[in-house]
Amino acid sequence: MRGWRVVCLSVLLSLWVLTIPAAAAELTFNTQDFPPFSYEVKGMVSGPVADVTRKVCAEMKIDCTIRLLPWRRAQQEVEQGKINGMFPIGWNAERAKWLYSSPPLLETEYGFFVRDDNPLSFKQIADVKGYVVGVFGPSNTATSLEKIKAELGDLTIDMTPDDLAAFRKLSLGRVQAVFSNRDVGYDALRRLGITNVRYSGRQQTLKYYIGFSQKSTDKKLVDEFDATYRRLHKQGVIQQVLKAYKMDAAALE
Secondary structure: OHHHHHHHHHHHHHHHHHHOOOOOOEEEEEEOOEOOOEEEEOOEEEOHHHHHHHHHHHHHOOEEEEEEOOHHHHHHHHHOOOOOEEEEEOOOOOHHHOEEEOOOOEEEEEEEEEEOOOOOOOOOHHHHOOOEEEEEOOOHHHHHHHHHHHHHOOOEEEEEOOHHHHHHHHHHOOOOEEEEEHHHHHHHHHHHOOOOEEEEEEEEEEEEEEEEEOOOOOHHHHHHHHHHHHHHHHOOHHHHHHHOOOOOEOOOO
């Protein structure tokens, strides 16, 4: 009789445990004010990568929080493990030391903007030898420009705290070029109302990713996020999200 009581009690305890709701999986993300890829509208982080991220989270049935912060702080919080991920980012060897990478989301390019009175048609890095070049940094864009400087030698980098400052300087003739993401540059010119600056040519193509903190994010959850993204990409869902922004999804790797 006593044995039956023990069995019944065990069954009741098992049923009680099963009725306790499991803690919902959650991912937190940081981004920066980086139009046209990420920006804030009426207090909500918006843009193509935020929309893609929310679409994947909804498919996974998990909660995802996205915050917009100054880029240096946004990165520090992810590196310290306080936040799970950040976007959009270019990939490099240094980031690979502390981040897991998502599949590529978008394909874009870096290049040089110049004033209209400069006839430059950029083809090779020697074309900007001796230039003073503005760039937003610290950033992956600035890191790329520093590599160009190391190879070219004769080039001066003028680093600014945001893209808008760099383009203002270029418009006023205080720098000879700005090295920028093409789409970011076009958006900055539109917002500033600058009409005497043009894109002179591509230096490199690149892809943008989501980076996940290795310190604070379960690799299994990252793998599930990546697998869900790939499935939605194959179904054409990701392409539809990006089409609203006149952007194309990167090919799956």
